[in-house]
Ligand code: ADP
């Protein structure tokens with residue numbers, strides 16, 4: 001065989017290599033994700049080539065990826081029977097970087113990554129055409145044995161220690177495909193352990209759609225449920241995926257799922273689960289549970305850009321093809337892509353909840369009991385979808401017995417003809433608000449009153465001025481107008497004036513105003529808030545927050 005030739009890496013590759021090895025990835029184990037992704041790409045390309053070129057060499061065996069570990073030799077070998085590379089392609093793909101803009105981006109990010117180590121941005125770097133070099137984080141030498149499917153292609157052996165040069169020699173592969181041997185560094189010998197390698201495959205590459213065999217056993221699941229037609233996914237499969245994405249901490253099966261497939265403007269799949277029980281950390285707002293995949297490969301475990309805060313009870317998977325393509329150019333485009341995905345998810349989840357409320361009120365009630373508090377935040381956080389979220393809200397009311405929930409729509413539909421506004425009362429719990437003297441007149445008139453008994457309700461009513469063109473009014477506010485009622489007409493004006501005067505003198509400037517009201521029937525007096533004042537309960541909550 002002809003002697004190997006020694007070639008220098010393109011200058012930029014040397015810089016990228018240094019960046020990759022030293023600072024690009026916070027998580028060394030992603031080297032395997034990168035190599036598996038490349039193998040999967042090669043298998044995809046082979047499939048395509050077999051269909052489009054009759055002169056392509058034939059693939060040997062079933063398409064797949066094989067990983068073998070050797071403890072003694074301290075090697076990890078990954079092999080695919082995909083498209084392979086010609087000699088020129090090897091030089092081109094493993095020795096040069098085509099886009100110089102990529103390097104600048106890498107530099108910018110490597111700088112940023114030194115400052116904060118959350119790693120969220122860097123996880124995406126594998127999409128930038130540098131994934132292969134991740135092998136040098138764990139290997140002191142890498143051998144690539146490859147042979148292209150293209151007619152007349154000779155086998156090639158590429159070899160490098162990742163320091164400045166690589167060598168090229170004739171290889172000995174008989175069939176198309178690529179075998180990459182990593183000679184692991186001493187400190188990376190954990191990657192010869194099957195349990196460790198399996199763990200990594202499970203984490204990042206479980207849904208790569210070619211079989212990955214580890215020491216002759218199947219190590220991945222292959223079927224990305226979210227890419228299947230909705231009707232084909234069984235309840236058992238949902239339960240299994242739910243279990244997988246929640247690590248088994250949130251019960252055996254989900255309460256409900258939302259399966260989304262969108263092609264434009266951004267292609268993505270989403271399979272999102274609503275757990276039966278709220279996770280214990282649901283009120284920690286930084287904890288989100290949606291995984292981001294790019295073409296079936298895990299990119300980020302808890303991505304907080306895929307759904308708004310008030311939908312943080314969702315657990316599951318988002319997978320987009322457009323992500324990687326855009327990411328390879330500009331980070332700005334990428335965040336636009338994510339926000340488009342977020343908007344779609346928001347819309348579709350809200351619609352799914354509406355459907356659920358209509359088709360299965362009992363299940364919806366179970367959902368509401370666990371997650372209503374969180375969803376309600378949306379009324380103040382998302383003015384664009386405020387009305388839809390308001391439709392989804394449920395409250396106890398004056399007329400309904402404890403535990404019976406009413407929607408705003410039901411409230412409005414049941415309003416007597418002479419009632420013009422929607423009335424609510426805020427307070428800490430049903431027992432507390434039920435006793436309020438403010439309710440007397442409403443009881444008497446047969447008007448229902450919404451009980452807003454959770455702290456979040458204070459924010460809700462601040463953001464929701466009206467529903468179905470009817471104003472929301474607190475029963476404690478000064479200008480609630482219940483009109484005249486015959487019985488009350490025969491009050492003695494002079495006696496009332498005298499009483500008001502006496503009370504004013506007694507209370508002094510502790511109150512803004514004392515006035516006669518028609519809202520009470522049994523009680524002698526009550527406190528009301530002036531229009532625009534926060535209201536007594538809200539004042540209490542603000543005080544509590546101040547003390548915290
Ligand atoms: P990216 O995958 O983002 O293009 P990589 O650095 O991971 O960047 O890989 C560089 C290129 O090397 C790939 O685009 C591909 O052309 C080639 N390559 C890598 N691994 C393989 C493989 N197993 N089979 C065929 N070609 C490969």
Ligand code: MG
Pocket residue numbers: 034037038126129130131132
């Ligand atoms: Mg790659």
